Amino acid sequence: MPKRERQRAMVRALEEDPFQTDEEMARRLGVSVQTIRLDRMELGIPELRERIKHMAENHFDRVKSLLVEEVIGEIIDLELDRSGISLLEIREDHVFARNGIARGHVLFAQANSLAVAIVNSEVALTGSAGVRFLRPVRVGERCVAHAQVINRKASRLQVDVKTRVNGEIVFQGIFDVYRLEENDVGSSEGEQA
Incomplete structure (x- = not known):
């Protein structure tokens, strides 16, 4: 070339x-x-x-909906209610011991926590998700998840997350994430009690 x-x-x-x-x-x-x-x-x-x-220095809003330790992966870029990027290196504890392939819930958790993290609210919950695993991810590979808000309503965001390894899409999901206002949290807890 x-x-x-x-x-x-x-x-x-x-x-x-x-x-x-x-x-x-x-x-x-x-x-x-x-x-x-x-x-x-x-x-x-x-x-x-x-x-x-x-x-990290130039493109980072503060996550409101999660504590930093609740995010799976490391958030590298975040623009609340718009987009975000996270990075996750697949370690031995993320994979099945017999074949070194990442457990699906690890890839899902990275994407889901990024989708929730971009919501500009103190409380955000995933209502539903449609996901596809496109190829196995192995120990040592670095997963870069890109989240983009594709639809926005007052109390709901629809977030498209694509996770890539070396530029190849390995996971894709559409997450419906709901934001709750403080008065919604109090009434929900009261109804459950």
């Missing part, structure tokens, strides 16, 4: 998934890691650590 074409492919790939390592990009484009580093330097693209730091 000619240099200019390779560099355009690199820019497109990093726009799609800004958290790719130089090693992943080298495999994807069929060149050496050194070639990727030289291309990145020529194009003024910072290394992964700097890209993550930049996104």
Whole structure:
């Protein structure tokens, strides 16, 4: 592949998934890691650590609906009631021991917690979800979930979440997330008692 074409492919790939390592990009484009580093330097693209730091510093609203420890994965970008990105590295405790494949509930939990986290409310709950698992994810792979609000009503957001590994979509879901106002929480608890 000619240099200019390779560099355009690199820019497109990093726009799609800004958290790719130089090693992943080298495999994807069929060149050496050194070639990727030289291309990145020529194009003024910072290394992964700097890209993550930049996104976290410049594109982050405060999560209202969850505590930080309740989020599955690490939220890297968040624009309340609009969009968000989270990152989850699949570890040994996320996979089935006999085959190293990630348990489905881990991928679902990353996507669901991101969908809830983007809601601009103190209380947000998933009402329903339609999900598809598109390929197995293995230990050591990094899952990048992108959430986008696709429909908005006063008390409900419909959120499309796509999770990618090396640019390939591995999970997709549409989540209906409801926001509850404080007076709704009190009346719900009173009705249940």
